Amino acid sequence: DAGVIQSPRHEVTEMGQEVTLRCKPISGHNSLFWYRQTMMRGLELLIYFNNNVPIDDSGMPEDRFSAKMPNASFSTLKIQPSEPRDSAVYFCASSLSRRSGNTIYFGEGSWLTVV
Amino acid sequence: AQTVTQSQPEMSVQEAETVTLSCTYDTSENNYYLFWYKQPPSRQMILVIRQEAYKQQNATENRFSVNFQKAAKSFSLKISDSQLGDTAMYFCALANGGATNKLIFGTGTLLAVQP
Numbered sequence: 196d197a198g199v200i201q202s203p204r205h206e207v208t209e210m211g212q213e214v215t216l217r218c219k220p221i222s223g224h225n226s227l228f229w230y231r232q233t234m235m236r237g238l239e240l241l242i243y244f245n246n247n248v249p250i251d252d253s254g255m256p257e258d259r260f261s262a263k264m265p266n267a268s269f270s271t272l273k274i275q276p277s278e279p280r281d282s283a284v285y286f287c288a289s290s291l292s293r294r295s296g297n298t299i300y301f302g303e304g305s306w307l308t309v310v
Numbered sequence: 311a312q313t314v315t316q317s318q319p320e321m322s323v324q325e326a327e328t329v330t331l332s333c334t335y336d337t338s339e340n341n342y343y344l345f346w347y348k349q350p351p352s353r354q355m356i357l358v359i360r361q362e363a364y365k366q367q368n369a370t371e372n373r374f375s376v377n378f379q380k381a382a383k384s385f386s387l388k389i390s391d392s393q394l395g396d397t398a399m400y401f402c403a404l405a406n407g408g409a410t411n412k413l414i415f416g417t418g419t420l421l422a423v424q425p
Contacts, residue, residue, distance in 0.1 A: 228412060228413075232353075237415060237417050237418065238401065238415040240412055240413070240414075243412055251412070284353055286355060288355075288413075298345070298357060298360055299345075299405070299413055300357065301347075301354065301355035301356075303352070303353070303354045304353050304354065304355075306353070
C-alpha cells in the first residue's frame with residue numbers, strides 16, 4: 196500500500212515567494228492533518244480535515260497560511276508570502292477516523308527553507 | 311487541556327541493552343489512545359506502538375513494549391536488545407477517541423544507541 200505522499204520533499208525559496216505543499220493521503224482515509232516541526236516549537240498541528248471539511252484550523256499561525264482539500268485524495272498547504280521563520284519540516288498525515296480509534300500515518304515531510 | 315510530557319531530552323544505551331523512555335500525560339477523556347513514534351535522522355515519523363486506554367494489557371511489538379499505568383497517567387516505552395538502528399528521536403503522543411482525533415505530541419527523547 197502506498198503511504199502518505201508529500202511533495203516537494205525539499206524546497207528552498209526566497210522570502211516573499213508563494214510556497215505550495217502538496218499531500219496525497221492514504222486511499223480510504225477520511226481524516227487529514229498538517230503538522231509543522233521546528234526546533235523551537237516541536238510538532239504543532241496546523242489544521243485537520245475530516246471528510247474534506249476543515250474541522251480545526253486554530254493552529255494555523257496567521258493569514259499567510261491557508262489549506263485546502265478539494266477532494267478525498269488531495270490537499271495543499273499554501274504560504275503566501277513566505278518568511279524565513281516559516282522554515283520548518285511540514286508533515287501531512289492521514290487516518291481512518293472511527294469511534295473505535297484510529298492510527299495516524301505520516302508522510303515523509305516537506306523540508307522548507309525560506310531565505 | 312491535554313498535555314504530554316517527556317522529561318528525558320536525551321538518553322544513551324549500549325547496543326543489546328534495554329532502555330526505557332518515560333512519558334506522562336494528562337487528559338480528562340475516558341476514551342483515548344497513546345502512541346510512540348520514532349523519528350530517525352531522515353525525519354520520517356514512524357509508528358512504533360499503540361495502546362488503547364481501555365485495554366489493561368500492555369501493548370508489545372517485537373522488541374518494543376509499553377508500561378501503561380492509567381491511574382498514574384504514565385506510558386513508558388521499553389526497547390529490548392537495542393540496535394544501532396534504534397537511534398532516533400522518540401515522541402510520545404496522545405489522541406482522544408472519537409470520530410476525529412488529533413495527536414498531541416511530547417517534546418521528544420533523543421535516543422543514542424552506542425556500539
